[in-house]
Amino acid sequence: xxxxxxxxxxxxxxxxxxxxxxxxxxxxxxxxxxxxxxxxxxxxxxxxxxxxxxxxxxxxxxxxxxxxxxxxxxxxxxxxxxxxxxxxxxxxxxxxxxxxxxxxxxxxxxxxx
Amino acid sequence: xxxxxxxxxxxxxxxxxxxxxxxxxxxxxxxxxxxxxxxxxxxxxxxxxxxxxxxxxxxxxxxxxxxxxxxxxxxxxxxxxxxxxxxxxxxxxxxxxxxxxxxxxxxxxxxxxx
Numbered sequence: 001x002x003x004x005x006x007x008x009x010x011x012x013x014x015x016x017x018x019x020x021x022x023x024x025x026x027x028x029x030x031x032x033x034x035x036x037x038x039x040x041x042x043x044x045x046x047x048x049x050x051x052x053x054x055x056x057x058x059x060x061x062x063x064x065x066x067x068x069x070x071x072x073x074x075x076x077x078x079x080x081x082x083x084x085x086x087x088x089x090x091x092x093x094x095x096x097x098x099x100x101x102x103x104x105x106x107x108x109x110x111x112x113x
Numbered sequence: 114x115x116x117x118x119x120x121x122x123x124x125x126x127x128x129x130x131x132x133x134x135x136x137x138x139x140x141x142x143x144x145x146x147x148x149x150x151x152x153x154x155x156x157x158x159x160x161x162x163x164x165x166x167x168x169x170x171x172x173x174x175x176x177x178x179x180x181x182x183x184x185x186x187x188x189x190x191x192x193x194x195x196x197x198x199x200x201x202x203x204x205x206x207x208x209x210x211x212x213x214x215x216x217x218x219x220x221x222x223x224x225x226x227x
Contacts (some may be wrong), residue, residue: 056214058214
């Protein structure tokens, strides 16, 4: 157990809908990163939040957005869902603006139909 | 720019025999390198990391990896495979010690035969 929890564990949405995924970071961690892992591929970095500000982003369109709250938990929002958004979404928390070891949650499996 | 290539998508070994999972990286600066393991329906777990200290890095569960700058490689090894080692393994490169803006390899699926 890493102390990083994600909800929900599974989700089915229809193309065009919006979805919100949630992540509670490990106690004492102030940085949260989000990753998309398509089937059979390695995780791809979406973005990172440090103290409620986005401080790094991968190659994902603006319809992928996020929030970090004062307790350092985080949300990932995806608008206008596409079939290719079907994936495992992983959250990782760390301290020191990402400069200490990252601990991963078990992920949210999103299926877009 | 940085990238990582895992040279084998699948590796199959017999229980008790050595494991070798190969990883090459490309980076324009001194990178931090990591190996993660992912068991089915579980999150990623850090096996070991290299952050410019000793080039031979020892990790959990008997795994180790050697950083070879001249070969731009960071191969993962274990002397004797156990059935519980069957999982997906990811080689990861990052400009930061903690893994910010990490680049994951495509993964190597390790099968362990009894």
